[in-house]
Amino acid sequence: MRPFNISPPPTKQRKFLMQFPLPRNIFPVVELPLEQVQTLENNATSVVREIRDYYYDFLTTHHERVDLSEWKKLTTSSVSLMLAVGSLDGTVEDCMLGLQTPTSQRMQLKSAMPSPSQPFHEVAVKWAVEAHPFLVGTVMRVRDIVYLETTGFTTITGPDGAKQPLGYHLKHSIDLPDVHELTEFGIVRARLSYCYLYRQRSERVVDVFLRGFVCAMGDAPESLVVSTVTEIVMSIPKNLECAKMYKLAYLLKRATPPLKSSGSCKECSLCKRTVKPAAPGDIHKICCVCCARVCSSCRVVHKMLKVSPYKPGVTSEKMTFCVRCVRTASEISAALVAAHSVRDADADALPEHG
Template sequence: MGKERFTINPFPALALTDGEKNQLLELGRTIIEANFERDNPFFKGGRRVDPNRWKLSKERERMKVYTERPEYVGDDAMSNSSSTKLPAILSVGRVEGKLDDMMFGVVNPTLEDMRIKASYVHDFDGAAVLSTIVSPTEDEPFTSVVVKWMEMDIPLRRTGVVQNRDYVYLECTGFARMSNGDRAGYHFLHSIDFPQIPKLADRVRGDLSICGFFRQVGPNALDVCKTGLMDPAGDMIRMLAVPVMTEAFLSPLRYVHCGQMRKLTWKMEKAHAEARLHGAPNPGTACVTCSKTATGWKLGKSASTCKSCFRVVCSGCKIKKKISIVTADLALSEKKITFCSACLADASTSSAVNIAAAQIQENIRKDDISRSITSHSSSSSDLR
């Protein structure tokens, strides 16, 4: 993945009128409700999949991806062979984790969030935020409605025979309520056209409509149901595109991990901010996990420090996690960072809702400071 492809927006700013925003909100609401009504039987009916309709295409862990059989002619058929010649795709299964952690891994309303999510989930290869309609708030940190552009790499594109596919789409995240009162998280993407967003010369514009729902079914278990169509446009590319698309439908396997890593990153950054103000705590001389001192460590093995609590952790107890951070110069940094088991457990059990809300509050504070500095600079310039 070319990381620089996330820093350059290939389009001019997309200015939407209030009327256009309301139309997009209504479009999203209507399609999400229709998908929710259609997929509800999956959650109520014991996660059964009709083998006469769906053919298993790919399986990983406890997730399965199916394609709709071309011979299926039921009234509920999603594929339209006359228009797309592509099968509808269904992914269902069960993943470990909490719903709020999953939604923290799903929501990505800003370019920075998109880049961090993509580094964990690997769901697209280039992207841009074109217009924000609804931003997450402290009260609803996982609710967003955003117009985006994304690019997906197609196999053999480097040969010059085929071109990458790109999509302009409406993305919505949030929660719906089931008839029994249970929450279900949703993630919805649907292609839209704007005259201000022309097709790019070196890419082929495709169409997509994908909707995923996630429901907590146990203390640490989530049911996933994700359906949709992705049309890459062009007959020659369709055979190459289906494997790429079925792989994309396995992305829910990585959402919880993304949310967990975002929580861990937030905890680490807050600890470092506190240390910059008041100094780092004494690291101690014994491992924070097993209490062994230097004399008890294996020959030739040195100690590290946990990058969240700053305490010493021996080589046998330290745990490394790959963390993604967007630096001040807009570079995406992916580094393996050392933690102790206690800090990992603390981050894992911390509330994703509270951390997401605190992150939003911090971003608002930074924006206010930035506007204040800009306003002050402008006023000072006028006095010269």
């Protein structure tokens, strides 16, 4: 594994017990020995296997029913373990596509990179720090985490006895000697371990299973833990929205400009409703992919993120798409988009992860 300098995430400067952004080069260059990399990967595999076995038991023994004598509602005062089950409209591959982070500007140490043949497989060590502006300095201190994140596919035997693909997304706290706790900045290192599983129930329905724990450590109130768990659970549907954005970005990169502008058209290109000609610079009435002139009923606006090779961080931009291109994007294979995003290391249109 190549050396990697873990730097603080770009965060707006705020005054609390400490200041953001943290000093650059706050950690030394980290280089993990091959043996340690293998150990981390083996540990991740073991955790995923354990959660998969628990899910299998949930499917077969408990017949997909949560034991209410074992699990309490999220609003209770003590949260040690968390369990979430449900379903989404979409596909497992779309869920996995929404997890992708193809930009190299993220703070991570990767031991397994996605490849065109395995675009959803990734193993990375990450560090994250988050401030809570209304609580820090009065109720609690800032938290950071160092964790192993893995995504990929395994298999599970379904209730009918047939093997099925099972998408997984694991986040698991680890200890690295070179990434010490930042006590001098008043930061508390939190601990977490949870895994999402995605299984295709039917053609357009994905079953989601989440199990794990979050421990804020230190003097954090129980309400913070409940809030964090809620955020983890509610982030699940965002994956499909992110997948939609990745597919639109895929179309954008391959769009061919028309020979003639449609800005002067007096009717919607889709429903033929009469519309006023677009004024110069009035690009929000024109589809960014096919450049068709569309009315308000036939267009949608999505916020896209652009990664600049000339400056750190990302910028957001609202873009207009016609419903026809949105439908075309939804029908594109998620595996195809993921494979192309691996090849296109300089991808500059990314979805905004809420």
